[in-house]
Amino acid sequence: MNAGAPSETAQQRVKLKEETLVNDDQDTTVNTTSAQWVIQIMYLVTAVDLSCMFMQIGIVPYLATSLGLDAVEFGYLQTIFGVLQLLGSPIFGRFADQFGTRAALTLSYLAGSLCFFLLSVSTSVPLLFLSRCPSIFMHGLPGAQMVITDLTTPAKRADALGKLGLCFGVGIIIGSSLGGTLATNFGVYFPCYVAVTGCLLCTVIVLIFIPAQTKPPAKRNAIQQSTSQSSSVFNLREIIHLMKLPGVMDVFLIKVFSGLPTGVFLIMFSIISIDFFGLDAAQSGYLMSYCGILQMVVQGLVIGRLTSRYTERTLLMMSVLVFCGVGIGMVLMTNVFHYCIIVAPMVFSFSTIGVITDIILTKSVPASDTGAMLGICASVMPLTRTIGPTIGGFLYRRFGVSCFGYSQLVVNALLFLYLLKKRIPHKEGNVN
Template identity: 65%
Template sequence: MSTMNVKASPGAEEEALRMKSKTLGESSHSGDVKKGQVILAAYVLLTLDLTFIFMQLGVVPYLAKSIGLDSVGFGYLQTTFGVLQLVGGSIFGRFADKYGAQAALILSCASGSVFFLLMSISTSIPLLFLSRLPAVFMHGLPGAQKVITDVTTPSQRADALGKLGLSFGIGMIIGSVLGGVLSTKFGVFAPTYVGLVGNLINTMIAMFWIPSQVKPKSDHHLTEHSTSQSGSVFSIREILRLMKFPGVMEVFIVKVFAGLPIGLFLIMFSIISMDFFGLEAVESGYLMSYFGVLQMVVQGLVIGKLTSHCTEMTLLKLSVFVFAGVGLGMALMRTVWHYCIIAVPLVFAFSTLGTITDSILTKAVPSSDTGTMLGICASVHPLTRTVGPTIGGVLYKHFGVSSFGYLQLIVNIGLFVYLLKTKIPLTEMKSQ
């Protein structure tokens, strides 16, 4: 009897191994499906979030005018929004690291609901300014990026983050059109009601579609050098510690300065489109839609393919080099058609720079600090919006449109030479 058991045991072991392999395969497939569903939920949530944001962007000037806010006051309103977003970006990132991506997205969507609720009752200037306060926690993009960084491997990250550009493009196009249609047919407050309901729906999506624990269990032990698990959410010292990781400060400086001149130009674009290009409001809307389509194509289709053939540092250098060429083109452009041609490399460089730097920086810090890093990255655009109107106004008034192009050219040539001559010491902190 014992002999029979001995003879049968190899077959039994083989069968057990086959069953184990099958179970692991099914578990892996199930994990991939769940991961795909979470990523899809993040894309849907961000698309809706950006749709509502762009919807109100087109309505706010008319709402402000209807309650007696002049152009100077409107500038203060925009600056207030930019400062709140700037201050809140890093705090939101710390919150995401301490409490998870789901909690952070719920906070963002709930803040969006309060934002649109206050806008819907803004019948006076103080109320309109008060409606900006929830913007400190309205960070749908870094929230979605946090989900992506938690569920993807480092090799997949740039492609997955790049595809978030599809959400941006769709939100820009639909939001801009929907805001105009709703305000024209149903009044200036109609988009705020839609935004309120939409953000409540987004809150439900975050609660039921995004798991409370997104990050793989294998990453939970990576707390060495972590800043997120210690200190307060509002600790500036803990946030700034991330800049001391190898290569982080260098890449972040490139991220800030490479796109700053074009950021100043885009802030002034509404005035430039009227004065320099001679466009009507409808034509400006078409131009914005054109930008949205370009961004969808570049981030949805181009960046993913490039990341599979080129290293991220190569793509970073390429984006800076293209930005320098864009600067030369902007310095020489004279008509809106010139700008439409320049827009192609401009969108490519802008999208590639943003995606690649976010990917590099989240890999350079511990997995427990990716939210904080994304929050810091998300503060770049609010910083530009805060200082942009003043600097951009001076450049445009005293030196004309070409000054933005020359500044773009000079800054990016300098950055390109810096990237060529400096070996940035990046250390990947993520588990594979």
């Protein structure tokens, strides 16, 4: 693709200029074809990274039990993991803005390798807790979102980010099944060795194929001129500054609260599946696989089509309204068949709100701070994992499963009214 060819029309030249990206190392142009190649590589690497993640998640409870941890102590272990992820997400985003997404992804995958290596030698409880420490830098999925955000125009961003849901589904299915099989046949530590190898492979691929700086020229100039880039990666003031930009806090709060009841319910699902639905471990696993497939379909095939036809505001309001219907369904739910029906709109709303709010928020901040904003967005799930077990356990023991439905209905009904009143987002279209 030659931008200087005289046979090209003016319209083609404008389009090429809009979608051109730059590689910092060689200071040469990376055209849209190269950008698509980098995105495809990013999908592959993310699928491998998430497979490694879910591989070790499946064996940690068995390893903890073999080392003598009870349910309360295992809860502490999970809380530490959630808190570290929560604290590390904004820092990781600012690191990516200042040093490039390749450096950030390399840090993430090396941290993953260290985490899984420490897990593989965890023959005591202190070592098991120590193995959680590198997770503060483990943010492969947000890193992939940063690459895709930099390499796509706002019009194509929703479809590209949505396809990461395919990687997430692949990670759940392959990681969970492979981890269980390897642990059964070769011992509980063997999946950790495989996960270490997988993360090191991701590191090599990123160093070879991902440009040092994926932001296009205009954004690179913004980075050099931005005062925030001269500040420390750990500068809390700059993170607070982003949250105070017009429209950012409103959308972020919608992102947090709309999916909070569902997130808490999913955290408690392992207990609910046994106590309420009466499922055994195998049946519960099949149900989780069903949910993973639904997420792959929604994020990989549905969201991109919807964003090409409807505005962000319309999709946001529709998703919140569907969540209200999900809440009613959860109140009336009495068996696993009902849940299989309810989970489809639940996954749709959960996935759509996640993708749409990420897009709105990255368009609401300066181009030099999109990584930091995505890092802040990535802190929502660790926040839910941190507070979810306490809130969910109390609600479930006190009020039963129906309380999750009532909270889903009330929270999202209030958010729908808030959206109508505040007119969020304030701007439509491709403003980034």
